[in-house]
Amino acid sequence: xxxxxxxxxxxxxxxxxxxxxxxxxxxxxxxxxxxxxxxxxxxxxxxxxxxxxxxxxxxxxxxxxxxxxxxxxxxxxxxxxxxxxxxxxxxxxxxxxxxxxxxxxxxxxxxxxxxxxxxxxxxxxxxxxxxxxxxxxxxxxxxxxxxxxxxxxxxxxxxxxxxxxxxxxxxxxxxxxxxxxxxxxxxxxxxxxxxxxxxxxxxxxxxxxxxxxxxxxxxxxxxxxxxxxxxxxxxxxxxxxxxxxxxxxxxxxxxxxxxxxxxxxxxxxxxxxxxxxxxxxxxxxxxxxxxxxxxxxxxxxxxxxxxxxxxxxxxxxxxxxxxxxxxxxxxxxxxxxxxxxxxxxxxxxxxxxxxxxxxxxxxxxxxxxxxxxxxxxxxxxxxxxxxxxxxxxxxxxxxxxxxxxxxxxxxxxxxxxxxxxxxxxxxxxxxxxx
Ligand code: CTP
Numbered sequence: 001x002x003x004x005x006x007x008x009x010x011x012x013x014x015x016x017x018x019x020x021x022x023x024x025x026x027x028x029x030x031x032x033x034x035x036x037x038x039x040x041x042x043x044x045x046x047x048x049x050x051x052x053x054x055x056x057x058x059x060x061x062x063x064x065x066x067x068x069x070x071x072x073x074x075x076x077x078x079x080x081x082x083x084x085x086x087x088x089x090x091x092x093x094x095x096x097x098x099x100x101x102x103x104x105x106x107x108x109x110x111x112x113x114x115x116x117x118x119x120x121x122x123x124x125x126x127x128x129x130x131x132x133x134x135x136x137x138x139x140x141x142x143x144x145x146x147x148x149x150x151x152x153x154x155x156x157x158x159x160x161x162x163x164x165x166x167x168x169x170x171x172x173x174x175x176x177x178x179x180x181x182x183x184x185x186x187x188x189x190x191x192x193x194x195x196x197x198x199x200x201x202x203x204x205x206x207x208x209x210x211x212x213x214x215x216x217x218x219x220x221x222x223x224x225x226x227x228x229x230x231x232x233x234x235x236x237x238x239x240x241x242x243x244x245x246x247x248x249x250x251x252x253x254x255x256x257x258x259x260x261x262x263x264x265x266x267x268x269x270x271x272x273x274x275x276x277x278x279x280x281x282x283x284x285x286x287x288x289x290x291x292x293x294x295x296x297x298x299x300x301x302x303x304x305x306x307x308x309x310x311x312x313x314x315x316x317x318x319x320x321x322x323x324x325x326x327x328x329x330x331x332x333x334x335x336x337x338x339x340x341x342x343x344x345x346x347x348x349x350x351x352x353x354x355x356x357x358x359x360x361x362x363x364x365x366x367x368x369x370x371x372x373x374x375x376x377x378x379x380x381x382x383x384x385x386x387x388x389x390x391x392x393x394x395x396x397x398x399x400x401x402x403x404x405x406x407x408x409x410x411x412x413x414x415x416x417x418x419x420x421x422x423x424x425x426x427x428x429x430x431x432x433x434x
Contacts (some may be wrong), residue, residue: 021251035209036063038110038144040080040135043071045186046117046151046195048238051076053116053149054084056202056272060254061418062209065106067091069122069135095136103137112208113142115175116150117195120162126175127165139175146175146209148203154191178204193338203272206254213429214257220300220354221249222341224264226282230333231318240308241395242266244359247417248304249274252425262288264307282309289341297348302355302428306386307340313338323393346381356382357424360404363390373404384427386420403427 033425037057041047055063064085078123093102107113115192116124122136128149139146148169156162157180169175175277180195195201221250223245242263249261250271262285270276277292277357285307285425293300315334342358349356358380360373373387388401392414401413403423412423 011218015175017271017421020381032061034061034063035111036065037087037205037209038113038138038142038243039065039108040067040069040074040138041072041134042069042115042119042122044119044151044195045065045075046130046149047072048195049083049195050116050149051080052198053114053201053205054081057205057209058084058086060202060206062206063087063092064362065110065177067106067135069133071143073221076250083178091134093137103134103141105130105433106134106138107142107144108246110142110144111147112144112205113139114201114205115139115146115148116201118148120150120152120156120159120165122135123150123162123165123169124149127168132202134246139244147201147204147208148175148177149195150177150180150193151195152180152193153185154188154189157191157193176204186240187247199272207256209355212256214252214255216427217257217301217428217432218256218260218299219252219304219428220260220262220289220434221245221304222262222285222289222309223249223251224422225308226264226265226285226310226338228282228310228313228338229278229280229317230314231320231322233321233362236310236312236314237310237393238266238310240264240266241397242268243395243397244393244399244417244420246304246306247421248306248424251418251421255425260292262307282313285309285338286339286341286344289345293354295348297345297354300354302353303345304343304357304424305382306359307341308361309338309341311338312336340380342382343380351380352431355384355428356380357384357386357428358382361393362387365389370402370404370409373402374409377404377406383431384424386424402424 008283042118050384055065065087066081066085066089066416068089068091105255110322125136126139131140180193181196182192183194184190185194224242224421225240226236229235234326246268249259253259253271253273261274262275263276265280277287277288280395312335314338318417335366360376362369364372377385387404388399392400398416399420401412401420403410
């Protein structure tokens with residue numbers, strides 16, 4: 001820890017305006033609040049990596065307001081950035097059509113100002129408090145947190161002048177730096193100067209946008225279908241896409257939880273900061289679940305069981321492909337019941353942890369849907385069942401569900417699966433607090 005770190009933390013705590021907006025308002029998601037990041041680009045070849053940072057932020061539901069210096073435009077076309085952000089790129093300090101002072105108003109209400117990439121010149125300007133273009137003036141004026149991702153040739157980074165500027169900027173306790181890292185730079189040389197990876201930068205920026213209310217919790221999520229093999233070419237499965245479980249894992253990780261995602265056979269990308277365990281059959285999932293949670297369930301604070309576990313598997317798994325000529329015109333397939341994974345966990349749990357959440361996909365509606373979900377809740381010994389109708393959930397990015405507990409039912413409107421995931425996680429937070 002450097003000599004200034006303690007002082008820096010104190011300053012950050014003391015200085016109200018530097019806290020992210022959600023922290024000031026108490027932590028929970030405010031209805032309709034869309035977090036925003038002002039992303040300032042200066043002229044470096046690493047600007048192409050900044051485009052990926054923008055994409056990740058937009059995907060996470062963040063509004064990104066792009067600001068470019070004149071030299072940044074030499075590397076990335078403003079229309080690329082404007083298209084990705086669905087926002088016009090701002091460059092000019094003075095605009096007769098824009099009321100007020102841009103460098104003051106740009107970051108008002110923003111969760112964070114991101115300087116990605118930051119050139120040696122931008123660091124020098126901020127070290128001296130120069131404000132001779134819109135981005136520099138905005139950074140000088142910002143009251144929100146400022147995160148800088150430097151990118152430059154290693155000889156520029158090593159130069160004593162740059163190192164002096166970096167030390168000055170950091171000692172002011174107003175700017176957080178991420179990277180640069182050691183690696184190959186555009187000229188092919190290797191050294192410290194390469195911009196940090198977009199995923200790492202986006203995760204840092206998102207931590208300012210999303211309440212970190214799940215820090216310290218270990219959440220296990222299951223997702224997707226299971227596949228029950230019949231022979232080397234054929235299997236029994238279902239239509240589950242895995243999207244709901246992946247959304248829960250993504251949101252839980254974004255809110256600071258340690259997340260283990262046990263996924264059936266789906267081809268979805270692993271969300272950031274999520275540990276993924278791939279499985280195929282129900283019995284594979286059962287084994288993974290107990291390994292991850294521990295025999296006494298002590299390794300998990302919550303289990304969210306979105307997986308559509310196949311209830312039956314073929315009685316026999318043939319080693320060779322079944323031949324039509326041998327099977328004949330009709331045949332009967334023998335099936336045996338798979339274990340009920342959630343009910344097994346529910347039966348072992350003795351206290352209130354882990355919080356157990358099941359999903360119930362039904363073809364019933366309204367009161368009958370709630371009643372069926374509550375029956376499952378009792379039978380499996382869980383705290384919450386997310387009940388939905390098959391037509392509302394399959395293969396979609398949104399869902400309409402009712403959160404059913406022993407004593408209540410909360411019907412939610414149709415919403416993106418990531419938003420439904422947040423509702424489920426809110427219920428877990430409330431359960432952990434209670
Ligand atoms: N579940 C499970 N193991 C199974 C079947 C289901 O852990 N073998 C879990 C699911 O992950 C889900 C919940 O139990 O969280 C309800 O799943 P669902 O298929 O709706 O319920 P079933 O108990 O299989 O009842 P049914 O198919 O008769 O509606």
